[in-house]
Amino acid sequence: MTQTTNHALTEARQLRAELYAKLVAAEGAVSSPAAMSGWADRLLAALTDLEHSFAAHITAVEAPDGLLAEIVAAAPRLTAAADQLRREHVELKAALVEQAGAVTAAGSSPDRVDQVRRALLELLGAFSRHRQCGSDLVYEAYAVDIGGQG
Numbered sequence: 001m002t003q004t005t006n007h008a009l010t011e012a013r014q015l016r017a018e019l020y021a022k023l024v025a026a027e028g029a030v031s032s033p034a035a036m037s038g039w040a041d042r043l044l045a046a047l048t049d050l051e052h053s054f055a056a057h058i059t060a061v062e063a064p065d066g067l068l069a070e071i072v073a074a075a076p077r078l079t080a081a082a083d084q085l086r087r088e089h090v091e092l093k094a095a096l097v098e099q100a101g102a103v104t105a106a107g108s109s110p111d112r113v114d115q116v117r118r119a120l121l122e123l124l125g126a127f128s129r130h131r132q133c134g135s136d137l138v139y140e141a142y143a144v145d146i147g148g149q150g
Contacts, residue, residue: 022050
């Protein structure tokens with residue numbers, strides 16, 4: 001590994017741990033009782049925190065000297081997998097923004113709240129799958145577990 005990779009990998013680990021914490025907080029917020037006063041506000045705050053953390057993750061790993069560039073430089077055979085993660089960044093970011101809007105639109109309608117919850121839990125599952133693919137990519141490139149579970 002190069003010095004840049006060490007920095008890129010260290011930064012990605014830190015951001016990954018922060019992102020995981022935001023994912024856990026969002027899951028907690030979406031799973032809390034919707035009838036509780038302020039449910040939507042707490043959920044929106046958690047989603048906003050998640051969005052900021054995810055944006056920082058994207059900026060870091062997609063930078064010209066970021067982890068994805070380092071992986072592709074070290075192991076060009078992994079270009080397709082790195083490109084897939086970049087595409088998922090775009091998709092997940094758009095879905096996160098869309099779901100935040102859905103929380104606001106749902107109001108207190110039980111049917112709409114249930115729809116929002118289902119969609120958000122699916123989205124959180126997509127984030128988990130994305131994290132797994134990122135872990136696999138780093139391991140394939142460097143035989144290193146990126147960690148970030150807490």
